[in-house]
Structures are given as structure tokens and as C-alpha cells.
Amino acid sequence: MNIFKSKWVTLLILWAAGAVIWQGAALAYGPEIIPGPVDTFKGAKELMSDGSLVRYIGISFYRVFIGWALGSLIAIPIGLVIGKVSAIRVFAEPFLNFIRFIPPIAFITLFLVWFGIGEQSKIALILYATLFIVIMNTLTGVLAVEEDKIRAARSMGASEWQILLHVVIPATTPYIFTGIRLAMGTSYMAIIGAEMIAANEGVGFLIWNSRLFFRTDWIFVGLISLGLMGFITDRLVGLLGRRLLFRYGVISSGPIRR
Amino acid sequence: MSQTAYAPTGDTNAITIERLNKSYAAPKKGEVHYIIQDVDLTIKGGEFFVLLGPSGCGKSTLLNMIAGFVSKSGGKLRIGDVDVDKPGADRAVVFQQADSSLFPWLTVRQNVEFGLKMKGMPRAERGVISEKYIRMVGLAGHERKFPRELSGGMKQRVQLARVLANDPAILLMDEPFGALDAMTRRTMQKELSSIWRETGKTVIFVTHDIQEALLLGQRIGIMSAGPSSKITHIYDVPFAYPRDAASEAFHALDRTIQAHFDH
Numbered sequence: 001m002n003i004f005k006s007k008w009v010t011l012l013i014l015w016a017a018g019a020v021i022w023q024g025a026a027l028a029y030g031p032e033i034i035p036g037p038v039d040t041f042k043g044a045k046e047l048m049s050d051g052s053l054v055r056y057i058g059i060s061f062y063r064v065f066i067g068w069a070l071g072s073l074i075a076i077p078i079g080l081v082i083g084k085v086s087a088i089r090v091f092a093e094p095f096l097n098f099i100r101f102i103p104p105i106a107f108i109t110l111f112l113v114w115f116g117i118g119e120q121s122k123i124a125l126i127l128y129a130t131l132f133i134v135i136m137n138t139l140t141g142v143l144a145v146e147e148d149k150i151r152a153a154r155s156m157g158a159s160e161w162q163i164l165l166h167v168v169i170p171a172t173t174p175y176i177f178t179g180i181r182l183a184m185g186t187s188y189m190a191i192i193g194a195e196m197i198a199a200n201e202g203v204g205f206l207i208w209n210s211r212l213f214f215r216t217d218w219i220f221v222g223l224i225s226l227g228l229m230g231f232i233t234d235r236l237v238g239l240l241g242r243r244l245l246f247r248y249g250v251i252s253s254g255p256i257r258r
Numbered sequence: 259m260s261q262t263a264y265a266p267t268g269d270t271n272a273i274t275i276e277r278l279n280k281s282y283a284a285p286k287k288g289e290v291h292y293i294i295q296d297v298d299l300t301i302k303g304g305e306f307f308v309l310l311g312p313s314g315c316g317k318s319t320l321l322n323m324i325a326g327f328v329s330k331s332g333g334k335l336r337i338g339d340v341d342v343d344k345p346g347a348d349r350a351v352v353f354q355q356a357d358s359s360l361f362p363w364l365t366v367r368q369n370v371e372f373g374l375k376m377k378g379m380p381r382a383e384r385g386v387i388s389e390k391y392i393r394m395v396g397l398a399g400h401e402r403k404f405p406r407e408l409s410g411g412m413k414q415r416v417q418l419a420r421v422l423a424n425d426p427a428i429l430l431m432d433e434p435f436g437a438l439d440a441m442t443r444r445t446m447q448k449e450l451s452s453i454w455r456e457t458g459k460t461v462i463f464v465t466h467d468i469q470e471a472l473l474l475g476q477r478i479g480i481m482s483a484g485p486s487s488k489i490t491h492i493y494d495v496p497f498a499y500p501r502d503a504a505s506e507a508f509h510a511l512d513r514t515i516q517a518h519f520d521h
Binding site for chain 2: 147152153247248249
């Protein structure tokens with residue numbers, strides 16, 4: 001059957017099948033344990049009607065975006081310097097490899113103590129989550145620049161500064177881009193944790209707070225919102241990368257596969 | 259075929275190499291391993307010199323030392339009257355792998371203009387020069403393409419145009435046609451030969467292909483297998499350009515050189 005060959009038809013069938021299984025499970029276990037698609041939709045409507053869902057999504061996205069953008073802006077020059085200067089790299093690498101195994105969530109309490117319960121502590125957390133991923137990727141990219149490129153530039157009279165600007169940075173761009181894209185995912189994980197523990201707004205707060213009212217349907221709404229937020233931002237970042245950075249070898253437009 | 263010793267000339271771009279060494283400390287204490295040992299060589303300005311030797315004999319090391327990428331461990335290495343200790347605008351390198359040495363984020367024209375742009379030359383002037391050399395290497399019409407859109411031979415043409423645009427006195431070429439198919443290689447050899455005659459650059463060309471050496475070089479330096487390799491023989495190639503690979507004399511010299519590697 002030719003119709004199954006179309007990607008969209010296949011996708012639609014899969015999604016429909018998923019919804020049917022979901023509804024089936026909801027009927028089997030009852031809406032308190034597993035709210036079905038219809039209950040979830042009703043819950044979403046409820047949360048939409050007073051504007052809280054949109055506000056929560058906006059707040060979570062704002063925190064992620066600010067922290068992620070700041071983190072990336074700080075991390076790229078640090079990664080370039082560590083990659084370029086081997087004297088610094090010798091000291092920085094063990095430290096980086098130590099600290100990158102400490103997940104952002106583990107810092108929540110400390111960040112609350114250090115930066116207060118306001119926005120700063122959440123943004124600092126996202127910044128932390130972004131920082132090391134982007135530094136590591138930038139660093140890897142700098143180390144992967146072929147020696148021939150640098151030698152070619154040098155023998156054509158480029159200064160060390162020009163080599164950094166016109167060879168190392170463009171050659172590292174795909175690595176930096178992968179880093180900031182991966183960091184987006186980690187940022188979402190970190191913000192949800194932070195909002196569950198210490199926030200009065202945001203999608204994480206919604207998911208955590210819903211337990212007090214035993215509103216599993218609201219939890220489902222929160223989960224689906226998160227998935228959609230991540231999916232859409234990743235697609236947007238991928239598309240932007242492909243449009244703006246194509247000549248640097250950034251080619252993937254879909255989600256990162258691995 | 260006789261070994262020829264050239265007396266140093268007054269050329270400012272002549273290359274003088276005396277008892278040149280490159281060594282590294284061996285894992286065992288006190289021992290020193292030589293990659294190349296006691297290389298003597300004089301190359302005149304405008305000469306086409308071929309370094310011929312088996313893989314791993316250190317010809318690329320020698321070339322990289324002349325380029326200024328690799329520092330010497332001992333001996334003398336001079337261009338004109340100046341000691342070589344770093345890369346300089348008088349020397350340009352055509353690398354073996356175009357993919358690792360071209361800038362894939364730049365178009366053909368931007369690659370060719372790279373050195374000129376680094377010098378701060380205005381756009382209009384750059385355009386005139388890049389157009390001249392892009393045409394010389396036969397890439398007219400491909401200026402706006404990216405390296406990934408080009409074949410292997412075309413990429414090497416871009417490399418050649420890119421170094422020629424900087425007008426260096428000396429071209430250092432490290433097996434630039436080694437990765438090309440046989441047909442493309444022949445074409446590139448012919449074109450390089452005519453570009454050399456047209457521009458009068460000094461060329462040092464590294465290869466392990468005897469035919470290629472005979473088609474291109476005025477003199478051929480034979481390097482012994484490493485470690486501690488050196489230039490054991492230098493052959494004059496007295497044939498006129500363009501060369502006839504089918505001639506009897508060509509074959510005779512080919513066999514003589516081949517004998518160095520048949521053991």
C-alpha cells in the first residue's frame with residue numbers, strides 16, 4: 001500500500017495508536033492513576049482558562065533562555081582559551097572533568113543560599129548547566145582543528161590573533177553549536193528540578209504542586225508542555241544553525257541523533 | 259649520472275642546508291634518535307627540485323623544516339642569507355591533503371584571497387589578483403563554490419592558486435598529487451610544470467613516485483630510508499620540458515633511480 005510510504009501518514013497512525021493505548025491504560029487503571037487523553041485535555045483547558053499554563057511555560061522558558069544564552073556567551077571564550085593555551089589546559093582539564101560530573105540539581109540548595117530564592121538562583125543554575133557542556137565542546141573543537149589549516153594560515157602571513165579569528169573560531173563553530181544545542185536539553189532538566197524545589201511559578205512548580213491536589217492530569221499537562229517546549233526550541237535552534245552557519249559545516253536540522 | 263654539488267650562489271631565495279639534523283630524545287636515557295641526519299643541500303633560486311624517497315624517510319620532515327613549521331636540532335638552514343626559524347611570506351606550502359588545509363567555510367575565491375586579506379589588502383585589489391591565479395590554475399567559473407563541491411584535483415588547484423596569490427619566492431609541495439587518480443595526476447603535473455616555467459618560482463616537491471619526479475624536476479634528491487635518513491644522491495634531469503615519458507633516456511634514468519629502492 002502506497003499510502004504507508006508517506007512519512008506523515010505513518011506518523012499520524014503511530015500517534016493515533018499511542019493515544020488509543022494511553023486511553024486504554026487510563027480506562028484500566030482509572031483517571032486518578034493515569035488520566036487519559038480526554039482528561040488531560042480538560043485539565044489543560046482548565047489551566048489555560050486562568051492563563052497560568054501559558055505564564056508557567058513563559059517563565060520556565062525565560063529562565064532557560066537567559067541562563068543558557070549567558071552560559072554560552074561565557075563558555076565559548078573560556079573554551080577557546082583553554083583549547084588554545086596548553087599551559088592553561090593542563091590545569092583546567094582535570095578540574096573540568098571533575099566538575100562536569102556534578103549534576104546541576106545537586107547545587108540547588110547551595111545556589112539558593114548563595115543567590116537567594118529569586119530568579120538569580122535559577123538562572124545561575126541554568127548557567128552552570130550550560131557552562132561546562134559548551135566549554136567541553138568548544139575545547140574539543142579547538143583541539144580538532146587540523147594542524148595543516150593553522151600552518152597554512154601561518155605561512156600565508158596570518159598573525160596568531162588572525163589565526164584565532166579566521167581559522168580556529170570558524171573551524172570550531174560546528175562543535176560550539178553542538179555544545180549549545182546539547183546544553184539546551186540539560187537546561188530544561190535543571191530548571192524543572194529547581195522549580196520543583198524552590199519556585200512559585202513555572203512548569204516544574206506546576207508538576208510538583210499538582211501532587212497536593214492529586215491532579216495527575218495537570219502533571220500530564222506539565223510533562224507534555226515540557227516535551228513540546230524542548231522539541232520546539234531544539235528544532236528552532238537547529239533551523240537557525242542550518243540557516244546561519246551552513247558554510248561552517250553545521251548541517252543537521254533534525255534533533256541530534258545518537 | 260653524476261652527483262652534482264652546487265656552489266652557493268648570490269640568490270636571495272637560494273636555499274642552503276648544511277649538516278641539518280632533526281632528532282628526538284629516545285625513550286632509553288642518553289640515546290638520541292635522528293629522523294634526518296646530516297643533510298647537505300643547496301637549491302638555486304628558480305630551481306625545480308624534487309625530494310624522492312620511500313614513505314617514512316623524513317622527506318616531509320625536511321620540507322616542514324624548510325617551511326619553518328618544525329625546528330631543527332642542529333646544522334644550518336638558510337634562505338638567502340637568513341636563517342630559517344619560523345614560517346615566512348617568502349615560502350608557501352601546498353599540503354598533501356587539500357581537505358585538511360583548505361578552509362571549507364570559505365569559497366574558492368575567499369580561500370585564494372585569504373593571505374591577501376590577512377595583509378589588509380583592499381577588496382578590489384584582492385579581486386584582481388585572485389582572478390588572475392584562479393584563471394591560471396584553470397578554475398575560472400568556480401569562484402563561488404565551496405571546497406566540498408569540488409573534486410580532489412580541483413581542490414589541489416585551489417591550494418595552488420591560494421599560495422601563488424601571495425607571490426612567494428619558494429613553493430614547498432608535500433606530495434600534493436598523491437591522493438589523485440592517475441589521469442588527474444598527469445594533468446596536474448603538466449600544469450604545475452607550465453606554471454613553474456611561467457612564474458619562475460623555486461619549487462621543492464616531495465614525492466615517492468619516480469615518474470613524477472622525472473616529469474617535473476630539474477634535479478632529484480634521493481633520500482635514504484629512515485631513521486637517520488639523508489640525501490644520498492642527487493641526479494640532474496637533463497631533458498627539455500615538456501618531458502617525454504616514453505623516451506629511451508627517460509626510461510634509462512628511471513631504471514637507474516629505481517635501483518636505489520630495489521633492495
